[in-house]
Structures are given as structure tokens and as C-alpha cells.
Amino acid sequence: MNLFDEPDDNALSEDELDRYARHIVLPQLGAVGQKRLKKARIGVVGAGGIGAGIIPALVGAGIGKITLVDDDAVSLSNLQRQWLFTTDDIGSGKAPLARRFAEARNPHVTLDAHAVKIDEANASDLLAGHDLVIDGTDNFATRLLVSDTCVALGIPLISAAAQQLQGQVGLWRAKPCYRCFVGDAFDAEDCDTCAELGVVGALTGMVGNMAAMMAIRFIAGIGDEDASTLHLYDGMTNRWRPIAVPPDPACKACA
Template sequence: MSLFDDPDALSDDELDRYARHIVLPMIGGVGQKRLKKARIALIGAGGIGSGVLPALVGAGIGHVTLVDDDAVSLSNLQRQWLFTTGDVGAAKAPLARRFAEARNPHVHIDAHGVKVTADNVGDLLTGHDLVIDGTDNFATRLLVSDTCVALGIPLISAAAQQLQGQIGLWRGEPCYRCFVGDAFDAEDCDTCAETGVVGALTGMVGNMAALMAIRLICDIGDEGAGRLHLYDGLANSWRAISIPADPACRACGG
């Protein structure tokens, strides 16, 4: 097969578009082709997702599956930069797809305006190289995590509240459930609507999740699976902690 028959070859437009990646020794043409072939599922188009999606699309991830069943509200606009004032009341998934397609026509976007449930999560995640979860409740996070464990798909889980952020890559043991256990969403559980969140923080954490994805796909450095990265916005500092595998975990244990 000649170079011109290579289905993964980068077009002239792509060579220009990704030039700042291609000149990096740790990415180069080989890494950019890996990004082009990658399939990533992004769960949630909220504050975290609004940081993740533009970065993935700009990086040239070949296929992004976006899942979000919510509609845009006025209070979202403080941190969800995929949307505009004129979008209030409209479904997020098709709007996010429109944003992504306008930003990079080389990226294929599948947008699903559905709630993640036990009945559909397997179909939504199967066939992806990586899942990024930016949702805001334990029920969805644990369902996504348990499914990733069962399917053998790496998971990046990211969250932000007030001035605190956290992000971690989970691959088998330990998994996200090893970290939070059988956590559940109590009726009196605090949410961003009640406690607040700085919009810039969600964008930063979302971008960090995208960077972690790019590093994983391009095999840059230590992937750091099983380490939780914590950001303290009051002190403007990061720290990382290792999460041990739980031998009794009902997702990955034993």
C-alpha cells in the first residue's frame, strides 16, 4: 500500500490544523494519527463537558460520542461555554454537536440526548477507546464506571464544586467504585446549585481531563491510573493521592 492509499493519512488541511501537535516530539505525525483513530465517549455536556469537548475536537479526536439528556438553562451559561443566551431551553446534545462540527469538520460527532441507564449504557459505551465522565451524580458515575470495568475501557472521571476539583484515570483495579464505595445521592446531598461553583474551575478541570486523554492515547509519560488529582482553588495548588484497590469492590474486586 502506498502512502497515498493510507486511510489514516492526514490531509493537507489536517497537517495545517494540527501543526502545533505535529512539531511536538512526543506527539508528531504518529501521535496525531492515533488521535484521529481514537473513539472517545463523553458523558455530560455541562461545565466539565464544556471544557472537554472543545479540547478533544481541537486535538483531532476522530470520533466523539456525546451523551446528555438535559436542556440549556440560563444559570448554565456561567460555566457551560458551548451554549449561548439564545440556546436557553434547547436540548444540549444537538447544540454541542453543532459547536463541535463547526470547530472541526474532520471529527465525527454522535450526539445522544438520552439519560444514561442500565438498559442503554452498554450500547452507548461499547467500542470506545476511552470514556470521560463529567456528570454530577453518583448514580450515573458508578453506572458508567462499573460498565467501563466490565467492558475493559479506561475511564477518566472529573468533578468540580465551589473551588475544588478532582480528576482521575481508572483502568481496572482500582476503579472509581474503589474510591467512592457504594456512594449514593441522598435527598439532602449538596449540589452545585446549592453550594456554587466557579465557572473557570469547571473549564480548567475539563481541559485537564482532555489533556489526560491526549496523553493516554499518544502514550505520553506515565498514564497514572489509580491516582486522584485534587485541585484546591483557595490555595491554587494540586496534589495527587494513590487510591488502593478494594478487594471487596463489587465491580473490580476478586
């Protein structure tokens, strides 16, 4: 048996070749890139407005294993922006509902749903072993916890946030980290969230899709890695603006 006859454990089935045909014909991605997506393990923290943009995109793209962490239940006010859910889902847990969505959408994807609150006691266990983590939560305390955990585990992180008419998304590779950008002032859990300040529903979906696109590019090896650049969106001007974030030599996570 020569190299070309050896079995490919990550081979694409006939169904997958059909399902991902629009990916496979792309010269920048192709079958090689699609196999990388199939092999990938991505952790997603948050199934809210941003998660509603991230999860369908990752499931549709064929990410092989997705771990979702979210302890929240669907409320009526969520439906303005959290398009994974329906009115009939009010009161039900978001994580199992997202798993149901993934199972119905793509049988080649495994979504492991954890209906728990991520905290210092469980963060390492929940996030370890992933190729990439995407954070779409709505408060600084959780974002910083996820970032610090990813730094400690050596896992790349995409952090995405949206509030009012402003959005931001960036890829962080250990140093600088998300804390280098935010600092230490927002570790408390009483910081403002979109519940207090409001948010346009379409904005969360756009930021979530941007995060998913960044993840697909990272996993498949498409284009520049673009780490340590924060992409800021202004809904008033409808413009994106990239800014480079330098390492903080006093950062308590990555310094």
C-alpha cells in the first residue's frame, strides 16, 4: 500500500461532498480546508445574540465538534436577536435547544451542550482540548475569565461583543490577550450588559457571523491570521475599523 492508498480517517462522505460543495469549489478552501473544518474542535461560550450568529454558521460549515456552554433559558426579550429560538421555546434551556438545532441541521456535526455557568472552578475542564474558543457572552467578567483560561491553556480565542450600535471582534493568540485590551477594571460582575443599555438585533447576528468567519479562516488556514487586531463596528456610520492591540507588559494573564 502506498501513501495514496492509505485510508483517510477524515475523508468526506458523498453526503458531505454534496453538503459542502460550495466550500469545496473555493480554491482558497477546497477539500483540504473542509477536512480541517471537519477535524476541528471549537468551544463556544454563550448561546445568546452573538451565539445565534456563531452556532448556525459553524454547524453549516461542518465544524466536527462544537462544545457549547450556556446556563440560560430563553425569555421573550431574547427573541429580538436570538434567532436559534422560537416563541414556543420560552422557558427552555438554550444549550439543549442549540444542540437540537445542530442535530437537525447537520448530522455530521456533534454539538456537546453544557447547561452550566462557566466559572473559575469549571472553566479549564470545559475549554481544554479545543483548537479554538469563541466567546460571545455579554459581560466583561465572563469574557475575562474565558480569556485568562485560554491563555493558561494555550488555546487561541475569538472574543466577540455587541452593545447598542457598537460591535467588536478579535482573535487573540496568548500575547497580547483580551485582558491586554480591556485591563483589570471589569472583572466585577456588575458591569453594564445589553439588558441595561440595549442592542440592535441585527448587530449581534452580524458580529456573530464575523466571529464565525474568523474561526473558519483560522481553522482552514485562509488568508492572514489577523491575530491581535480588534475589529470595531460602528452602526451609526456602518463602518468597520481595525486597531492593533499591543501587549500590556503588566497584564496579569499573559505577561
